[in-house]
Amino acid sequence: MNIARRPRVGHIAFLNCLPIYWGLARTGALLDVDLHRAPPDELSRRLVAGDLDIGPITLVEYLRHADDLLLIPDPAVAADGPVLSVNLVTKTPLADLPAAPRVSLASTSRTGVLLGRMLLEDRYGRKPEYTVTAPDLDSALKDADAAVLIGDEALRVYHDPAGNHVLDLAAEWKDWTGLPMVFAVWAVRRDYAEAHPGLVKDVHLAFRDSVQRSRDEIDEVVASAARWEPFPPAALAEYFARLQFGLSERHLAGLREFASRASRYADIEPGSAKLASRRLALRADGPAFFATLGEAFETKICTEPEARL
Numbered sequence: 579m580n581i582a583r584r585p586r587v588g589h590i591a592f593l594n595c596l597p598i599y600w601g602l603a604r605t606g607a608l609l610d611v612d613l614h615r616a617p618p619d620e621l622s623r624r625l626v627a628g629d630l631d632i633g634p635i636t637l638v639e640y641l642r643h644a645d646d647l648l649l650i651p652d653p654a655v656a657a658d659g660p661v662l663s664v665n666l667v668t669k670t671p672l673a674d675l676p677a678a679p680r681v682s683l684a685s686t687s688r689t690g691v692l693l694g695r696m697l698l699e700d701r702y703g704r705k706p707e708y709t710v711t712a713p714d715l716d717s718a719l720k721d722a723d724a725a726v727l728i729g730d731e732a733l734r735v736y737h738d739p740a741g742n743h744v745l746d747l748a749a750e751w752k753d754w755t756g757l758p759m760v761f762a763v764w765a766v767r768r769d770y771a772e773a774h775p776g777l778v779k780d781v782h783l784a785f786r787d788s789v790q791r792s793r794d795e796i797d798e799v800v801a802s803a804a805r806w807e808p809f810p811p812a813a814l815a816e817y818f819a820r821l822q823f824g825l826s827e828r829h830l831a832g833l834r835e836f837a838s839r840a841s842r843y844a845d846i847e848p849g850s851a852k853l854a855s856r857r858l859a860l861r862a863d864g865p866a867f868f869a870t871l872g873e874a875f876e877t878k879i880c881t882e883p884e885a886r887l
């Protein structure tokens with residue numbers, strides 16, 4: 579008998595993903611996936627390497643590897659304005675930052691740090707010298723004037739800056755471009771989707787159901803997180819309200835704008851950003867977003883249930 583293995587699904591080890599995975603436990607869908615919890619840089623690396631099948635990938639890595647991956651329309655990690663947890667933390671007010679500041683980039687981040695670089699260089703006119711450091715405030719600011727931090731540590735610093743100045747990079751992006759910022763998308767490896775379209779569909783629907791459940795049960799999600807996280811319920815409620823987990827047309831416009839700006843940086847291939855951008859333009863076309871991905875097997879993901887054991 580051909581025993582199918584469960585899809586290997588990534589789980590970002592940050593609070594921002596709690597509302598995305600909350601409902602998987604409630605519905606029992608958690609039992610149908612092989613869940614791997616890790617920081618986003620690690621999950622992105624594993625998905626690209628083929629050690630994971632489906633899951634979150636930081637936007638920059640999705641853009642770099644769009645040829646091997648298919649975008650799943652939701653969930654995502656995004657914000658239309660302040661996100662609270664992707665921050666440029668400076669020792670002095672931004673205006674007093676030197677012309678060539680030493681800036682630390684959190685090792686767990688790919689998209690937040692690129693957004694920080696764009697803003698520092700293209701918006702604030704600085705020529706920083708960058709170092710990648712451990713993703714905590716003390717390591718990051720030890721030998722630097724400023725640091726880009728993400729995730730729970732960035733949220734902690736937002737609430738307790740310890741004399742530093744905190745600039746919310748999603749708010750800055752919105753101010754700069756008028757658009758939402760997409761930090762992470764969910765994607766499936768193209769080879770996995772070809773082999774198991776039905777499973778991909780199941781996982782996608784399980785996530786969709788999960789996010790809906792956590793919206794319906796948000797007070798419980800907050801109360802439960804407040805029991806083990808170092809944030810009071812009001813701070814968690816505010817954070818979960820800021821985070822957005824779907825990709826609307828405006829989010830896709832934000833994503834395309836980021837992709838086209840990112841292509842000016844040396845470590846993003848202009849071609850891949852353009853390609854991803856073009857594909858997204860196609861995918862954003864109309865309500866049947868997911869069903870019109872343009873290739874036969876991609877359509878199968880939405881329509882064909884896979885025989886289950």
Ligand SMILES: C=C(O[C@@H]1C=C(C(=O)O)C=C[C@H]1O)C(=O)O
Pocket residue numbers: 590592594618635636637655661663664686687688689690691728729730732761762
């Ligand atoms: C909003 C966030 O988005 C994250 C930012 C990422 C990045 O900068 O590469 C990766 C995954 C997301 O979880 C956050 O972590 O606070």
